[in-house]
Amino acid sequence: VRYTIPDTVLHRELPGEAVVLNLATAEYSQLNHLGQVIWELIRAGSDRNAIEATLVREYDAPAERIRSDLTAFLNRMVELKLLKAVEP
Amino acid sequence: MNASSNRSIGPISLLLMAEAWWELLRARVRILVPSGRAKWLRNVLRISSGRHDPLAIDKLTVAVNRASQYHVRPMRCLDRSLAIVCMLRRRGIATALKIGCRRQGEVLDFHAWMDGTDDSAPVANAGGPAHPGSPNENAFLPFDWPKL
Numbered sequence: 001v002r003y004t005i006p007d008t009v010l011h012r013e014l015p016g017e018a019v020v021l022n023l024a025t026a027e028y029s030q031l032n033h034l035g036q037v038i039w040e041l042i043r044a045g046s047d048r049n050a051i052e053a054t055l056v057r058e059y060d061a062p063a064e065r066i067r068s069d070l071t072a073f074l075n076r077m078v079e080l081k082l083l084k085a086v087e088p
Numbered sequence: 089m090n091a092s093s094n095r096s097i098g099p100i101s102l103l104l105m106a107e108a109w110w111e112l113l114r115a116r117v118r119i120l121v122p123s124g125r126a127k128w129l130r131n132v133l134r135i136s137s138g139r140h141d142p143l144a145i146d147k148l149t150v151a152v153n154r155a156s157q158y159h160v161r162p163m164r165c166l167d168r169s170l171a172i173v174c175m176l177r178r179r180g181i182a183t184a185l186k187i188g189c190r191r192q193g194e195v196l197d198f199h200a201w202m203d204g205t206d207d208s209a210p211v212a213n214a215g216g217p218a219h220p221g222s223p224n225e226n227a228f229l230p231f232d233w234p235k236l
Contacts, residue, residue, distance in 0.1 A: 021187070023125070
């Protein structure tokens, strides 16, 4: 699965976090460090598997934990319409 | 000496106020109606081409702030900024809407303002104390331009 950022979504980095806001829905979400890393990977065009592989490689945490955290994050962002899932 | 003064508003100011009142109403309706809202907001977030005219910006800002007092519902910073941006663009003056946020303890604050766009610092703020680009660490930081 690949994710795209809707063109109505704005992004702003703040000290220690970032905020994404969808103009169309007025929904927003705060991104912590890991969220920002995932967001940048999505911006760069990475699909879900590539994001997961990068996180497993870069972070010292069990792969299962990373997978479930990533799934929860992506599902939440899609639910808030801050990301759009694009099936291959 | 009389501490109070009764300043009358001239016909031109009244006309400006009437235009501002109507523009505020249009802004509120366009924000509330989902259809076309995002496209319109993205458009006003882009810097428009045009001349720079700080005097006109000041005049219209005053008109919009005055007119906002004659609406039944309180007009928020987004309504006022949008009204000013639309009025300035109609007059060929370069401007853009800015939307920003800042963290205040546990709370995330959002704010909208109008930005004069002649490569200088913002020239007017349509409803809040913070100016982007100021050294004030509590300033609202504008969102990045959306990809178009």
